[in-house]
Amino acid sequence: MPVLDDYKGQVPAWCPGCGNFAILKAFKEALVELGVEPRQLAIVSGIGQAGKFPHYTRCNTFNGLHGRSLPVATGIKLANHEMLVMAIGGDGDGYGEGGNHLIHAMRRNIGVKVFVHDNQIYGLTKGQASPTSMEGMVTKNQPFGVLSEQFNPMATAVALDCSFVARGYAGDPEHLKGLIISAISHKGFSLVDILQPCVSFNKINTYEWYRQRVYRLGPDHDPEDRVSAFARALEWGERIPIGVIYRNNRRTFEERVTVIQDKPLVKQIIPFRDLKEKMKETLKEHY
Amino acid sequence: MLGETFARPNFLGVPFLDLATSGGGNKVMANIVAIGAVLGMLGMGIELLFDVLLSTLKKRDEDTVNRNKVAALAGYNYAGHNCVQCSFSIVQLSGQKMLLSTNDAIASGAIASGCKFYSAYPMTPSTGIMLYMAGKAKEYGIIVEQAEDEIAAINMALGASFAGVRAMTGTSGGGFALMVEGLSLAAMTETPIVIALAQRPGPATGLPTKTEQGDLLFALHAGHGEFPRVIFAPGNPEQGFLLADKAFEISQKYQIPVFIMTDQFLADTQWTVEHFDLDGLFCNEYRFSGEEECGGEYKRHAFTDSGVSPFCIPGLASGLVVTDSDEHDEEGHIIEDTATRIKMVDKRLFKKLPLIEKEIAPPLFYGHDKPEIVIIGWGSTYGLMREAVDIASKKKNIAMLHFSEIYPFPSVDAFDYLSVLKGAKTTICVEQNATGQFARLMKTETGFECGTLINRYDGRPFMLEEFLGELYARIG
Numbered sequence: 001m002p003v004l005d006d007y008k009g010q011v012p013a014w015c016p017g018c019g020n021f022a023i024l025k026a027f028k029e030a031l032v033e034l035g036v037e038p039r040q041l042a043i044v045s046g047i048g049q050a051g052k053f054p055h056y057t058r059c060n061t062f063n064g065l066h067g068r069s070l071p072v073a074t075g076i077k078l079a080n081h082e083m084l085v086m087a088i089g090g091d092g093d094g095y096g097e098g099g100n101h102l103i104h105a106m107r108r109n110i111g112v113k114v115f116v117h118d119n120q121i122y123g124l125t126k127g128q129a130s131p132t133s134m135e136g137m138v139t140k141n142q143p144f145g146v147l148s149e150q151f152n153p154m155a156t157a158v159a160l161d162c163s164f165v166a167r168g169y170a171g172d173p174e175h176l177k178g179l180i181i182s183a184i185s186h187k188g189f190s191l192v193d194i195l196q197p198c199v200s201f202n203k204i205n206t207y208e209w210y211r212q213r214v215y216r217l218g219p220d221h222d223p224e225d226r227v228s229a230f231a232r233a234l235e236w237g238e239r240i241p242i243g244v245i246y247r248n249n250r251r252t253f254e255e256r257v258t259v260i261q262d263k264p265l266v267k268q269i270i271p272f273r274d275l276k277e278k279m280k281e282t283l284k285e286h287y
Numbered sequence: 288m289l290g291e292t293f294a295r296p297n298f299l300g301v302p303f304l305d306l307a308t309s310g311g312g313n314k315v316m317a318n319i320v321a322i323g324a325v326l327g328m329l330g331m332g333i334e335l336l337f338d339v340l341l342s343t344l345k346k347r348d349e350d351t352v353n354r355n356k357v358a359a360l361a362g363y364n365y366a367g368h369n370c371v372q373c374s375f376s377i378v379q380l381s382g383q384k385m386l387l388s389t390n391d392a393i394a395s396g397a398i399a400s401g402c403k404f405y406s407a408y409p410m411t412p413s414t415g416i417m418l419y420m421a422g423k424a425k426e427y428g429i430i431v432e433q434a435e436d437e438i439a440a441i442n443m444a445l446g447a448s449f450a451g452v453r454a455m456t457g458t459s460g461g462g463f464a465l466m467v468e469g470l471s472l473a474a475m476t477e478t479p480i481v482i483a484l485a486q487r488p489g490p491a492t493g494l495p496t497k498t499e500q501g502d503l504l505f506a507l508h509a510g511h512g513e514f515p516r517v518i519f520a521p522g523n524p525e526q527g528f529l530l531a532d533k534a535f536e537i538s539q540k541y542q543i544p545v546f547i548m549t550d551q552f553l554a555d556t557q558w559t560v561e562h563f564d565l566d567g568l569f570c571n572e573y574r575f576s577g578e579e580e581c582g583g584e585y586k587r588h589a590f591t592d593s594g595v596s597p598f599c600i601p602g603l604a605s606g607l608v609v610t611d612s613d614e615h616d617e618e619g620h621i622i623e624d625t626a627t628r629i630k631m632v633d634k635r636l637f638k639k640l641p642l643i644e645k646e647i648a649p650p651l652f653y654g655h656d657k658p659e660i661v662i663i664g665w666g667s668t669y670g671l672m673r674e675a676v677d678i679a680s681k682k683k684n685i686a687m688l689h690f691s692e693i694y695p696f697p698s699v700d701a702f703d704y705l706s707v708l709k710g711a712k713t714t715i716c717v718e719q720n721a722t723g724q725f726a727r728l729m730k731t732e733t734g735f736e737c738g739t740l741i742n743r744y745d746g747r748p749f750m751l752e753e754f755l756g757e758l759y760a761r762i763g
Contacts, residue, residue, distance in 0.1 A: 078404065082602070083601070
């Protein structure tokens, strides 16, 4: 069984007080609790402060391009669906640059677990607005305030029938750990949006701001009721729900890809000699 | 030559509609009359068409089949009786031949090389590769995924390749423009990938269903940063088949991106070809999964003499496979220090490059062994050049140099093609583009400047007669 030390990676280059530290801790604890070995796990990340996440733990890692972690994760999962495959990034990575991929990953219901460190600001590039920045937020790059409406990932995901939709909060790591465990245990695509205060660049959505608003969804919420899930997903402002907002049991993409029903693609390599003989037969179809 | 052809036209007027309806058929059957007429003019048997009608209309009633047969026969007989100048006789085939497109050939070459994953976004004229792969997916155990866009297509293929299976993508101009960042990612993470780039005329949407060789220098320079790549450009289906296999071989061996460039004319056209020789397939496995190579201390980007680090399949052994689009250390973790940066660039570029250069075959030389005239070309103009040399050889000392392995530019070690070029009085580079991109590349790489260019950029393939006209205008 894995222990916490197995997940000890490099020392993070995040700002002191960054919400990412709590997320990293909850993440490691969740994996140890689930008994996942680092070798069974592949994390794909993009670019941003959250993109550096896999280096701060231990796992198979593909730290790729900004916004493109989901296609890479999809490729890995299709090649070897026995692996636990995660995509980790920030709100710019997942909801801005990678928005189209998010929509289509939800459609496929590929068994990739997505964790978005949502700090509502661009931290790596030092404080420009992100897709989830609140309307009116003034930054150096948005001197007249953010003019576009805030992107709502939870409502979008419920609308697209995403098979697991949850929101966590870096300021409630115990609850977050539970969500990470649920997301990993869920069969199919999981989106977990994690509210993460950025102490350096987001002076609006601070720990204090979240503390006053965030509340845990209780047993009265039925995450399998899509209509009420949508109502919860729309909640933002005075009260912000955290917890599993929506889930369903749609068949996963891996369950529907014919050629990998017996074993993963990576374990189906045909010896070259057989391949050559087979191809001789195939070419005869062209006579 | 064209003038001659048009000065003595041979036409046969066939009353298609009358023939279609006179035997009890309807107007739509004029098509069948026309096919029958062509067979009649060529002096071929009508039974072939009857067989096709039977199999195509197998779900229809007998009367429909018979009325089509009557229409076919009407056209066949009309042409046979009325075409006095038709004196064709069919030469019997020497043996069975294959009918396939170069897209089919590239796909089958990729499959024979062990391709297990193909992700792409449909785009003319590259789509045929994906269609062929999809048709063989079940039989060979291949995942073919239609991605949401070309960016996703190349990134998915890279994910699958990283995870341990041979992966490929295919596209055309605008689609490849979207893949360019992913190309650079393949280079930095040293993840093998094969990219089929079927060209069509640009810029932008250009002439989507026409042909051009306008993206050679784009493919050569695409991607930010400096990294090695290989470009192949087959001239016919057989070269497409074999170069697809070689593309996988080189890509896996050196962990680099390899291109197979075609164009609409070559990619989508159906060809009759001799069988392919499968004994030349490479059949080398370059991935590791055992504990010995992939144990706990495994380093994905370990420094080696060749620059190539053993590439383990993640998840199958205890070692972790870590890579990054940021500059990284041997383990794959992000770095910024100067010493590691320099060593990594040296590893990816300068250590691998001389080895890759040795893999590249020289151009195909055909014609007079001491030619006064040399035609130079690449990719799809192979057949045109060869036929032109055969015809012009009757009057001139002429030869051709056809390049199908374009980059790294072939060295003169195996065959000194430069001395052939320098010994010729006239050198002519034929290209299906406006600016002579290959001629420019050759000058850059070898210093040899081609004497004259023949370019066509109207989106239509060269016709032999037109090309000979252009050729004779230059060589007298």
